Amino acid sequence: MATVDELLYLETDGSCALCGFRDNRVLTVHHLDQAKSKNQAYDNKILLCHNCHDSYHLKKGATDRALEDIKRRLIIKTLTTPGLNALKVAYRRSCVVAMPFLVNHLVEFGYLTLREEVSSLSDDSGRDETVIEAAYTITTKGRRLLDKWGLK
16 A cells, blocks of 8 residues: 555655655655644645745745645546546445556555456466456545545
């Protein structure tokens, strides 16, 4: 399973979410909800360079709203369009059938769980099987993410 920090670097391609500066030595994790700095959830964090982070805390940089807007777009990008659509269907119907390669990242992130394999294809020897479709259910974590960011 990917760690929260790995997701943060993945969603910004290892750069500051505000200015785009790319240097791991100057990137820091910013908590969006300052009152809940102990909240270590992926959707409460955003990757910023030291300059943007300091400017924010000096009230000379991005606003809370601007950071939240950026984070929302980054979440949508990271979940992918097919992934987000699968999450929405699972939210509404409690289950979604999808091709694993389109939603496996959501299982890894903890937003969906595999319920059962629906169809598969075997090779000529019958020993190697590839899952073509599977049923997934949304997790509490997945529901919270969609609710919080208005993505349902």
